[in-house]
Every structure is written in structure tokens, then in C-alpha cells.
Amino acid sequence: MKCVDDFRLKLGDKELVPIITGGMGVDISTAALALEAARLGGIGHISDAMVPTVTDRRFNTKYVKDKLKQYKFNVENSDKSVVQFNLGLLEEATKLHVGHTMDAKRGDGMVFINCMEKLTMNAPKDTLRVRMRAAMDAGIDGITLAAGLHLGSFALIEDHPRFRDVKLGIIVSSLRALQLFLKKSARTNRLPDYIVIEGPLAGGHLGFGLDWAQYDLATIVAEIRDWLVEQKLDIPLVPAGGIFTGTDATNFLEMGAAAVQVATRFTVTRECGLPEDVQQEYFKASEDEIEVNQISPTGYPMRMLKSSPAIGDIIRPNCEAYGYLLDASGNCQYIDAYNREHAAHPGERRVRIWDKTCLCTHMRNFDCWTCGHYTYRLKDTTHRNADGSYQILSAEHVFHDYQFSKDNRIALPEASIAV
Numbered sequence: 001m002k003c004v005d006d007f008r009l010k011l012g013d014k015e016l017v018p019i020i021t022g023g024m025g026v027d028i029s030t031a032a033l034a035l036e037a038a039r040l041g042g043i044g045h046i047s048d049a050m051v052p053t054v055t056d057r058r059f060n061t062k063y064v065k066d067k068l069k070q071y072k073f074n075v076e077n078s079d080k081s082v083v084q085f086n087l088g089l090l091e092e093a094t095k096l097h098v099g100h101t102m103d104a105k106r107g108d109g110m111v112f113i114n115c116m117e118k119l120t121m122n123a124p125k126d127t128l129r130v131r132m133r134a135a136m137d138a139g140i141d142g143i144t145l146a147a148g149l150h151l152g153s154f155a156l157i158e159d160h161p162r163f164r165d166v167k168l169g170i171i172v173s174s175l176r177a178l179q180l181f182l183k184k185s186a187r188t189n190r191l192p193d194y195i196v197i198e199g200p201l202a203g204g205h206l207g208f209g210l211d212w213a214q215y216d217l218a219t220i221v222a223e224i225r226d227w228l229v230e231q232k233l234d235i236p237l238v239p240a241g242g243i244f245t246g247t248d249a250t251n252f253l254e255m256g257a258a259a260v261q262v263a264t265r266f267t268v269t270r271e272c273g274l275p276e277d278v279q280q281e282y283f284k285a286s287e288d289e290i291e292v293n294q295i296s297p298t299g300y301p302m303r304m305l306k307s308s309p310a311i312g313d314i315i316r317p318n319c320e321a322y323g324y325l326l327d328a329s330g331n332c333q334y335i336d337a338y339n340r341e342h343a344a345h346p347g348e349r350r351v352r353i354w355d356k357t358c359l360c361t362h363m364r365n366f367d368c369w370t371c372g373h374y375t376y377r378l379k380d381t382t383h384r385n386a387d388g389s390y391q392i393l394s395a396e397h398v399f400h401d402y403q404f405s406k407d408n409r410i411a412l413p414e415a416s417i418a419v
């Protein structure tokens, strides 16, 4: 019987353990987590979501405070088009985040950044261009294009000196999305170096509608694999979403995948950015406490715990400080929902908004508990402490469990407290 360690991911001249930790914004997939995956010979993702905000927390910079000061005059105004990011400062923050991470890298693996097109930041092309180029300047090993179709993203960096050396990947959830991307980026004469195929059981935003349960990752992977063979294209495939055990991963590698991308199992590790009280919520969750809803202002369905404080929002849109989801005209679906509800309840102060949430603020504060479908199985991956809480794992333990386990077994960590 084989295990993940019997396979290797070949990317250019590199041979890697075929385990990739997925990007988890906002700073849930921390530098510490990505660096562990790289140290152990795999690939770890950091995230480019809300980097100035993350940099403030990491390096004590003041990007958010300064931006709020600059736009304070607009706080009461529902038209947010004036709230623009300073591209020079965005570049500086990204270089800080990525540069420090790359300087700390040890071992044979790689560190990639997860870049989301849906982070439109009131100037979609300009801000995405700056984020990608700054990450390349700061030495990132690869960029994974996520959340959005990214039909023009390659073109934004094609004149960068590292365009052909940095690894470039794309996340898709269907063959059709892949075909569209390849057609649109053909002009740059640059194929993706890998394709992440994200199925309906993943965490974060989904590339499916509310009918997600009708889709199956293995079927989509087989469809894309067969089409690529037909087209004589040899691009490594990386399934993601619901791969919970080493055996799940091995099954995909045996059907022709080059690696797997995993995230949920790492949300309860010490290196992950989620505060420990939130990690305990993930451990405790039962299957019926996990839902896919439409409260994200991006318009994509998102999976989260029903008990997330972000659901049933009351806060005023906070775009002067954040504003990462403002579209090209300064709109966000949360602002619309907030204004509609306040117009319907004049004079009331604590009006609840159920259909949308202020994702920037809540992701920043770890109050939107987005999670993968199998979060309810996390409790089976560790020990229960005497006080009823669950023992937090190390990223190394989880990584090795994926790498070496067989027969659907999940190795428990050494118990730190008597159970």
C-alpha cells in the first residue's frame, strides 16, 4: 500500500513532497505555517489578503491608522469612491510581508502567495498588478491566482523580469473555467506551472453555487486530466477540498494528480493564525453547525461556522480603514445592504444585517469562521484535555500525518496532558 511519500511533485528542476498548504486569508495561513511546509519539503502559501493590515500586526507599521486618518472626512458618506489605496505604500507593505517571509525560509520546499482577484481594492487592475509585482520583487517562489477568473492577470506581470522564472498557478473549479483562462492568457505564451482544482468541500469562498453538493472533486479532476491529455498539455494538477487523510491524498496521486492542496487540518495548528479560542470552536463543531451561505459581499458562496460572530452584522462599513472589497466604482454589497436596512428602520441604532457582512473587518478580527466541510472531523485528529478543550497540534505533525499515513488512519499527537 502506497502513501504520499512514495510520490514527488516535479516543478521545473525542483522535487518536492507533494503537499501544499493552501492560502487562507486574512493571515490564517501565516508565514510561520507556510515556512513549516517549506522546511518539511512541501509548499506553503501565505496570503495577499489585506496585507497592509497584516503588516501592521506583524511589524507594527501604521498603514491602517494612516489611511483612516487620510479619509476620516468620508466615514459618514456612503459613496466610497474617494477611498483609494496608495500604490507605493501597498507595494512597501507587500515587500515587507513577503521579504521577511522569504528571508526566514529554510529547507528544500517553496513558499507561494495566494493572490485574490476579488480583492478589488477600488482599483482592481492597478492594485493586483502592484501586489503581484511586489511579491515577485521580494523573492516569492510562486503565485497562485485565486478567487476570480484572472483572465487578464498574467498580462499584468508579463514584462516583469521574473515572469518566466516565478511559478505561476491558477485555481479553478471546472474545466470550463480552465479553458477560458488558457484561451485568454495564450497571448502571453506562458502556461500555468500547476493547476489547483478546488472542489465543493473546500474552505473559504467556493467556485460553485448553492448547488455545490451536486459536484464531486474526483470527477472534475478526471475531466480536466483527460482534457489536458487530449490537448497534449502536461501541467501538474493539484486537487483541493476535503482531502482529510493521507489516504485521501494518495488516492488522488494514484489517479494522476501531481500534489494535493490542503488547509482545514492545519487550521488547528499552533502555526496557524487563528486565535486559540476560535480553534476550539472549529474542534467542537458538528456537521450541522457548518453552512455554505451568501453573506460574503464578493458574491461568492462561502463556507463557515453558523456561530460566526460575522453573521447578523451591525457595524458601519469600515472602508476608510480597510476597503479591500470595494469594486472599481467604490461599491461593496455590504454597503448596499447596510444602507437598505437603515433606510427601512429609521432612527434605530443597532440594525442587524443578515444577508451580507463586512468581510474586511470580520476577517481582520477572526470573527468570520470560514472553514472546510470536514471541520467537524478535526476533533478526531487530537486528544481532549481534562478541561474539555482539545489539544492544539503542530504543523509538522499534521504535515507528516499526510505524508506517511496509510489505510485512512490519522496519527494522534503525543498527548501533552493526561486524557
Ligand SMILES: Cc1cc2nc3c(=O)[nH]c(=O)nc-3n(C[C@H](O)[C@H](O)[C@H](O)COP(=O)(O)O)c2cc1C
Binding pocket: 021, 022, 023, 024, 025, 026, 028, 047, 049, 114, 116, 146, 147, 171, 198, 201, 202, 203, 204, 205, 240, 241, 242, 243, 261, 262, 263, 264, 265, 267, 370, 371, 372, 373, 374
Ligand atoms: C480557514 C480557511 C480560509 C481559506 N481562505 C482562502 C483564501 O483566502 N484564498 C483561497 O484561495 N482559498 C482559501 N481557502 C481554501 C484553501 O486554500 C484550500 O484550497 C481548501 O480549503 C482545501 O480544502 P480543505 O480545507 O478541505 O483541506 C481557505 C480555507 C480555509 C479552511
